Amino acid sequence: QVHLVESGGGVVQPGRSLRLSCVTSGFTLSSYTMHWVRQAPGKGLEWVALISFDGNNQYYADSVKGRFTISRDTSKNTLLLQMTSLRAGDTAIYYCARSLTRSSGSMGFWGQGTLVTVSS
């Protein structure tokens, strides 16, 4: 079955970088659009970024554009999020999610999340 496991979270100082990983299994990564979604403590969901199923297109929320990069390593079945110039406002649980179907925009499968804390 579909399985998504995030890792790479932790405590990082403002201005520093961090890379999150999402190891996938149970499906072919190159066949589905993948997303990163975050949730600040006690707050709602915020979409962060997506990479299209063919890997050719990446889109970002305005709040992270120019600082975050979404990518994937299909040989390792892994989705990545490179985060630079981190700010306190980036503190959140980061979830990776898979589109329900190849052509669907809804997120049918989610990982358990990894916590990123940006603090000095």
Add this chain to the structure above:
Amino acid sequence: DIQMTQSPSALSASVGDRVTITCRASQSINSWLAWYQQKPGKAPKLLIYKASSLDSGVPSRFSGSGSGTEFTLTITNLQPDDFATYYCHQYSTYSRTFGQGTSLEIK
């Protein structure tokens, strides 16, 4: 970006009740809307996609309707397991957005 506004922000109801949550988009999103349920400490779970299609395994007491800019999630015969936070999500544009959430609490 398309703004999604949910109402109410919080709702109290009893087991067996029928509740409705509304989501309004700042511009037309056709039927490109999903609803998610989230419980404390857990990842969101997809309930409904394309405004009214029930995801696999989701109980039939959940239903969604609407198109354009106004959408509703209805839960009939509320069960104890349904008390959670619900989010709408538009995927009409490449910049996706969520509503702010509706917390459904036990009365």
